[in-house]
Amino acid sequence: MMAGMRSRLRHGAGVSELVVGDGPEFVQRELAEWVAERQIFVVTSAPVWALYGGAYCAALGAGGDGGAVFELPDGEAAKTPAVAGDLWQRMLAAGGRRDSRVVTFGGGTVTDVGGFVAATFMRGLAVSHVPTTVLAQVDAAIGGKSAVNLPAAKNIVGAFHHPDKVVTPTAVLDSLPARELRAGLAEVVKMAVLLDGELLTLLEHDLSSLLDDPGDARWQALIATAQRAKAAVVERDPKEQGERRVLNFGHTLGHAIEAVLGYGVLLHGEAVAHGMRFATRLAAARGLESDFEHRLDPLIRRLSPRPLPELSVERLLEAVGRDKKAERRGPVWVLPRGVGSWHPVRLRADEIAGELADFLAAANRGC
Amino acid sequence: MMAGMRSRLRHGAGVSELVVGDGPEFVQRELAEWVAERQIFVVTSAPVWALYGGAYCAALGAGGDGGAVFELPDGEAAKTPAVAGDLWQRMLAAGGRRDSRVVTFGGGTVTDVGGFVAATFMRGLAVSHVPTTVLAQVDAAIGGKSAVNLPAAKNIVGAFHHPDKVVTPTAVLDSLPARELRAGLAEVVKMAVLLDGELLTLLEHDLSSLLDDPGDARWQALIATAQRAKAAVVERDPKEQGERRVLNFGHTLGHAIEAVLGYGVLLHGEAVAHGMRFATRLAAARGLESDFEHRLDPLIRRLSPRPLPELSVERLLEAVGRDKKAERRGPVWVLPRGVGSWHPVRLRADEIAGELADFLAAANRGC
Numbered sequence: 184m185m186a187g188m189r190s191r192l193r194h195g196a197g198v199s200e201l202v203v204g205d206g207p208e209f210v211q212r213e214l215a216e217w218v219a220e221r222q223i224f225v226v227t228s229a230p231v232w233a234l235y236g237g238a239y240c241a242a243l244g245a246g247g248d249g250g251a252v253f254e255l256p257d258g259e260a261a262k263t264p265a266v267a268g269d270l271w272q273r274m275l276a277a278g279g280r281r282d283s284r285v286v287t288f289g290g291g292t293v294t295d296v297g298g299f300v301a302a303t304f305m306r307g308l309a310v311s312h313v314p315t316t317v318l319a320q321v322d323a324a325i326g327g328k329s330a331v332n333l334p335a336a337k338n339i340v341g342a343f344h345h346p347d348k349v350v351t352p353t354a355v356l357d358s359l360p361a362r363e364l365r366a367g368l369a370e371v372v373k374m375a376v377l378l379d380g381e382l383l384t385l386l387e388h389d390l391s392s393l394l395d396d397p398g399d400a401r402w403q404a405l406i407a408t409a410q411r412a413k414a415a416v417v418e419r420d421p422k423e424q425g426e427r428r429v430l431n432f433g434h435t436l437g438h439a440i441e442a443v444l445g446y447g448v449l450l451h452g453e454a455v456a457h458g459m460r461f462a463t464r465l466a467a468a469r470g471l472e473s474d475f476e477h478r479l480d481p482l483i484r485r486l487s488p489r490p491l492p493e494l495s496v497e498r499l500l501e502a503v504g505r506d507k508k509a510e511r512r513g514p515v516w517v518l519p520r521g522v523g524s525w526h527p528v529r530l531r532a533d534e535i536a537g538e539l540a541d542f543l544a545a546a547n548r549g550c
Numbered sequence: 551m552m553a554g555m556r557s558r559l560r561h562g563a564g565v566s567e568l569v570v571g572d573g574p575e576f577v578q579r580e581l582a583e584w585v586a587e588r589q590i591f592v593v594t595s596a597p598v599w600a601l602y603g604g605a606y607c608a609a610l611g612a613g614g615d616g617g618a619v620f621e622l623p624d625g626e627a628a629k630t631p632a633v634a635g636d637l638w639q640r641m642l643a644a645g646g647r648r649d650s651r652v653v654t655f656g657g658g659t660v661t662d663v664g665g666f667v668a669a670t671f672m673r674g675l676a677v678s679h680v681p682t683t684v685l686a687q688v689d690a691a692i693g694g695k696s697a698v699n700l701p702a703a704k705n706i707v708g709a710f711h712h713p714d715k716v717v718t719p720t721a722v723l724d725s726l727p728a729r730e731l732r733a734g735l736a737e738v739v740k741m742a743v744l745l746d747g748e749l750l751t752l753l754e755h756d757l758s759s760l761l762d763d764p765g766d767a768r769w770q771a772l773i774a775t776a777q778r779a780k781a782a783v784v785e786r787d788p789k790e791q792g793e794r795r796v797l798n799f800g801h802t803l804g805h806a807i808e809a810v811l812g813y814g815v816l817l818h819g820e821a822v823a824h825g826m827r828f829a830t831r832l833a834a835a836r837g838l839e840s841d842f843e844h845r846l847d848p849l850i851r852r853l854s855p856r857p858l859p860e861l862s863v864e865r866l867l868e869a870v871g872r873d874k875k876a877e878r879r880g881p882v883w884v885l886p887r888g889v890g891s892w893h894p895v896r897l898r899a900d901e902i903a904g905e906l907a908d909f910l911a912a913a914n915r916g917c
Contacts, residue, residue, distance in 0.1 A: 195562055264635045271631070271707050275700055275872070303670070306695065306708045307789075328673065333642055340638050341673045342709055422674075505642070 188407050192414035194327060194345045194421050201325065201414060203407040206354035210313060211242035213350045214286070217311060218244025222283040224274055224308075226297030228261065229254040231289045231315055234358055243286045243313060251277050259446030261292050262332045264340060270300045284309045290316035291323035291451065295341070298329030302344030311348040315355045317367025318452055321374065321409035322430075324349045326417040332446070336505045337438050343422065351406055356397040364397055365486045366452030369433070371409045372482060373459060377429045378412040380522040387482055429525055432517040433459030436539075439502035443494055456487035461542050466518035466526070468538060475521050491546040496539050500532040555774050559781040561694060561712045561788050568692065568781060570774040573721035577680060578609035580717045581653070584678060585611025589650040591641055591675075593664030595628065596621040598656045598682055601725055610653045610680060618644050626813035628659050629699045631707060637667045651676045657683035658690035658818065662708070665696030669711030678715040682722045684734025685819055688741065688776035689797075691716045693784040699813075703872045704805050710789065718773055723764040731764055732853045733819030736800075738776045739849060740826060744796045745779040747889040754849055796892055799884040800826030803906075806869035810861055823854035828909050833885035833893070835905060842888050858913040863906055867899040 192199040202213055223244040227236070232254050236245075245252050253270055255261035274283070285308050287297035294312050301310035312324035330341030356364065368386070375383035385405070386393075393401065413430065420427035437458030440449065449457075460483055467476045503514055513531035520526055559566040569580055590611040594603070599621050603612075612619050620637055622628035641650070652675050654664035661679050668677035679691035697708030723731065735753070742750035752772070753760075760768065780797065787794035804825030807816065816824075827850055834843045870881055880898035887893055 264631065264638070268631045272700055272702075275702055275706055278872075303707050303709055305706060306697065306710055330673065333639055335639075335642055339642055339672060340670050342670055343673055505645075 188403060190407070190411050190414060192325065192345070193418055196345060199325075199327070199345050199347065199349060199414075201349045201351070201407075201410050203351040203353065203403045203410065205403070206352050207238045207242050210239060210350050210352050213348065214242060214244060214311065214313075217348060218247055218284065218286065221247055222278070222280060223247035223250040223286060224277070224279065224283060225250070225252045225286050225288055226270065226293055226300065227252065227254055227288040228257050228290065228293050230257050231293070235288075235315070235355060239288060239313070243288055245286075249278055250283065255289070255293060255296060258292060259332065262296055262330070264331055264333075266296060267300050267303075267331055270296070271304055274300070274304055279304060279308075281305050281308070284311070286311050286313060287324075288313045288315065289319070290314070291319045294319050294323045295328075295330050295338070298327075298344055298346070299331055299341055302329050302342035307344060310344065310346050311350065312346045313350050313352065315352070316359060317356065317364060317406070318370050320351045320353075320406050321367070322370045322413065324351070325410050325413045327421070328423075336442060336502070337446075349410070351410070353402045353406060354398060356402060359397065361394065363450060364394060366450035366456070368393075369452035369456040369459070369483065369486050371405065372486065373430070373432050373455065374409050374412045376459075376479060376519055376522060377432055377517075377525050378416065378523065379408065382408050382412065383522055390482070390485060428515055428527055429517055431515065432519065432525065433457075433462055435503060435514050435516050436461045436499070439499045440491070440494065442502040442505075443498045444492060448492065449489070453487045453489060456483050457491055457546060459483055460546075461539070462516055463519055464542060465516060465530070465535065465538060466520065469518065469528075471518050471526055472520045475519055479519070490548065491543060493547055494543055496536060496543060499539065499543075500536060504532055555770060557774070557778050557781060559692065559712070560785055563712060566692075566694070566712050566714065566716060566781075568716045568718070568774075568777050570718040570720065570770045570777065572770070573719050574605045574609045577606060577717050577719050580715065581609060581611060581678065581680075584715060585614055585651065585653065588614055589645070589647060590614035590617040590653060591644070591646065591650060592617070592619045592653045592655055593637065593660055593667065594619065594621055594655040595624050595657065595660050597624050598660070602655075602682070602722060606655065606680070610655055612653075616645055617650065622656070622660060622663060625659060626699065629663055629697070631698055631700075633663060634667050634670075634698055637663070638671055641667070641671055646671060646675075648672050648675070651678070653678050653680060654691075655680045655682065656686070657681070658686045661686050661690045662695075662697050662705070665694075665711055665713070666698055666708055669696050669709035674711060677711065677713050678717065679713045680717050680719065682719070683726060684723065684731060684773070685737050687718045687720075687773050688734070689737045689780065691718070692777050692780045694788075695790075703809060703869070704813075716777070718777070720769045720773060721765060723769060726764065728761065730817060731761060733817035733823070735760075736819035736823040736826070736850065736853050738772065739853065740797070740799050740822065741776050741779045743826075743846060743886055743889060744799055744884075744892050745783065745890065746775065749775050749779065750889055757849070757852060795882055795894055796884055798882065799886065799892065800824075800829055802870060802881050802883050803828045803866070806866045807858070807861065809869040809872075810865045811859060815859065816856065820854045820856060823850050824858055824913060826850055827913075828906070829883055829885055831909060832883060832897070832902065832905060833887065836885065836895075838885050838893055839887045842886060846886070857915065858910060860914055861910055863903060863910060866906065866910075867903060871899055
């Protein structure tokens with residue numbers, strides 16, 4: 184394995200070890216010691232377990248020492264306090280103890296819910312993530328954020344609780360639908376744009392061939408690079424009070440789109456892709472950048488070709504104001520100035536209403 | 551104010567300031583800056599608010615900047631995920647933001663639930679505690695532990711989340727029923743026994759006059775001393791992996807008694823008092839101490855004169871095994887060896903069944 188496939192994220196409570204490889208044998212090798220002789224609770228999703236439970240079961244330590252495997256419903260529907268409550272109950276009924284451990288195996292929903300349950304069961308069990316989607320591999324599993332949604336807004340309830348290990352198998356990516364693969368790459372674009380110019384160039388050049396061959400070894404390098412970029416930001420700003428806000432690029436509007444459409448209509452990455460386009464337009468309109476929009480727009484549109492459904496400007500602005508990062512002066516919009524450079528700006532609803540209406544009209548026509 | 555009334559607890563994420571004083575003016579003085587120009591959510595209980603809402607409302611910053619006052623049902627019934635879920639929803643509906651702040655005003659239930667909601671809303675809001683019972687003042691509010699119960703076991707879901715300030719008014723103690731005042735002192739006895747011989751002597755000499763006059767200035771010194779004793783332990787063992795276990799003296803059986811009886815039959819301190827007596831007996835039977843039982847027993851019995859209701863040994867042992875501190879070799883029992891000295895021992899159900907049956911038979915007769 185290349186040295187570049189292994190990195191570390193230092194945080195207040197210790198270190199998360201990040202490692203990227205291929206399939207079940209790799210995961211087994213990386214987790215064997217961590218799961219040995221422990222009660223292991225695996226949190227996964229029903230579709231992921233149906234596809235990969237057989238191949239990865241032993242590697243994850245599933246059910247070790249009286250533990251259990253919990254299959255969540257698919258998608259955002261699983262990110263509720265009620266689902267977390269059900270897991271707490273089942274872990275207690277299974278004899279969960281302070282030295283029990285949690286392994287998550289799935290996409291962003293699974294890492295978010297499994298991470299939250301691990302953070303709060305008996306005030307914190309050790310957790311490791313084995314992320315199976317691009318989104319989870321480069322974003323959700325890195326940095327200790329966990330969360331569930333409330334009906335009115337996303338990720339409102341959660342905790343910071345870092346994993347001991349993030350063990351990332353890229354072999355699972357070849358079963359992802361092309362739409363999900365593309366949407367996941369939107370988060371990679373986000374990090375490339377604001378953190379890593381080489382990653383951006385690589386995406387521009389190789390996007391088609393990467394999408395054609397999700398099992399390819401170049402994916403390991405891509406994922407590992409994106410993980411390192413995110414880890415570096417998290418290390419410098421663990422509680423998202425400053426620089427980590429850069430990772431919110433595209434998310435201010437993206438979250439609002441998801442909240443108003445209802446979760447599941449667009450994939451998270453698709454909503455974020457639209458959000459990045461809008462943020463880039465806001466930047467251009469304010470003279471923060473000159474021709475970056477022309478570079479970014481085509482790339483983002485290759486990832487998220489779906490037009491936006493019709494959306495009410497008023498309801499979107501209301502949802503933007505409920506964003507958990509919003510303070511009284513309005514939420515922070517991360518506006519790109521060019522590769523590796525960005526500017527955080529607080530904008531209230533009334534300051535962007537017109538631009539948002541224009542953007543929605545164009546996006547609805549697929550422009 | 552005496553210097554001794556102000557102390558600090560250093561923890562991984564910063565410092566908690568602990569300050570003890572008398573009534574509303576004192577609280578106002580201590581919190582004014584912390585609540586200024588912030589959205590403030592006060593978490594309290596209905597009976598506490600009925601008694602003291604009027605006098606303390608302004609001092610707590612209640613409702614500041616569009617915040618709200620949340621009155622929980624009284625007692626353990628409020629410590630559920632459903633109640634936490636309701637608070638999350640109401641905070642979101644009220645426009646809760648990352649820079650909103652939480653003030654808890656009440657007993658241990660209020661600090662536990664309010665602390666948990668503060669720990670998890672938007673991944674953590676700043677919180678300060680204004681504890682109004684002896685139990686909350688010397689124990690629940692100090693050390694960052696927060697929790698809610700599941701039906702089958704207490705404090706199973708929670709987080710470590712330290713308050714910025716613990717502002718303790720002793721004036722409120724004079725409205726506590728004598729039974730609750732005595733039960734709260736059981737936690738003071740716990741800390742005195744294992745951490746502070748002078749505090750123990752003071753309790754032995756002055757218990758009657760302290761109980762006669764809850765508004766007395768000596769209470770401030772008593773509470774401040776107990777807070778400092780707990781804070782010192784927490785600083786040395788923030789996540790309860792070692793020395794902090796001393797604070798579990800009496801709680802291994804105490805929690806089980808509460809779980810089997812149903813919360814609310816005995817007060818927490820009463821259950822802990824019985825647990826301390828049993829742990830002291832276990833210590834004596836194992837030759838860990840010689841005559842400490844004769845010193846401790848009379849004091850504890852002055853605090854908790856109620857005989858134990860009839861209880862099934864089997865159900866108690868089962869509940870002990872579910873304690874969140876239990877690992878595979880059985881839960882840790884903190885056995886006292888004398889003032890300031892203790893010994894943690896893992897004991898499985900089968901190792902204590904006989905002694906527990908004897909203890910219950912005697913306690914049921916009021917012995």
